[in-house]
Amino acid sequence: MKKYILILLGIALYTQVSAQSGLKSGSQAPLFSGKDNSGKTVDLKNLLKSHKAIVLFFYRGQWCPYCNKQIKELQDSLQLLTTKGVYVIGVTPETGENIQKTVSKTNASFSIIQDTDYRIMKAYDVNYRVDDALNAKLKSYGVDLEKNNGNTDHVLPVPATYVIAPSGKIIYVHFDKDYTKRTTVHAILNSLN
Structure with a gap:
């Protein structure tokens, strides 16, 4: 039953993000700066x-x-990535308290930025607003976006991944509106060659 519910939520989220397209490989990456979960300034x-x-x-x-x-x-692959000179940054709309929950669940030791005003998500064209009906469904499954993100506008990102070269050019993009599909570390490493 839980898998069926996740599929329905995925279909509903897919239809909501149909307008988003993300940035393309070869595009110049928008610059940004923000404080990460350890208080360090992360400047692209x-x-x-x-x-x-x-x-x-x-x-x-x-x-x-x-x-x-x-x-x-x-x-789990961070040492392999950093050995190749890669810096990893996560961006999320969730509050600092919830970022700490993410860190506890995943042992993440890389930078995670709270994108409170969605400036970074908008620059990379990954932001979308969850409509009221889907928000109510999420709440019924225990997901309170207002509590998680500390606001009432219900904005989430398409879970996209970008690899950016020193020139600022995007050399790899994984952008899939189906939130269950994510890139692999293998694909990221292949993009570095």
Whole structure:
């Protein structure tokens, strides 16, 4: 029954994000700066100067099992990625308290930025608003977006991943409106060659 519910929610979310298309490979990555979960300023322009690539991914929240699985996989391969000069950044609308829950669930040790005003999500064209009907369904399954994100507008990101070269050019994109489909670390590593 739970799998059936997740499929229905996935279909409903897919129809809501149909207008979003994300940025394409070859595009210039929009620059941004923000405080991460450890209080450190994360500035894309500066990181591009000191790393061979940036992996920028967007996730919905600590309540999403697919997000937690992806974050755990990135964490499990973090040493391999950092050895290749990669810096990993997660972006989410969830509150700092909920980011800490994500960290506890996944042992994530890379930077995670709370995108309170959706500035980064909008720049990468991954933001969408969950309508009232779907929000009510999510609440009935124990997902309270207002509590999780600390606001009432119900904005989430398409869980996209971008790999950005030192030039600022996007060299790899995984953008799938089906929130259950995520990129693999293998695909990220292949994009670095």
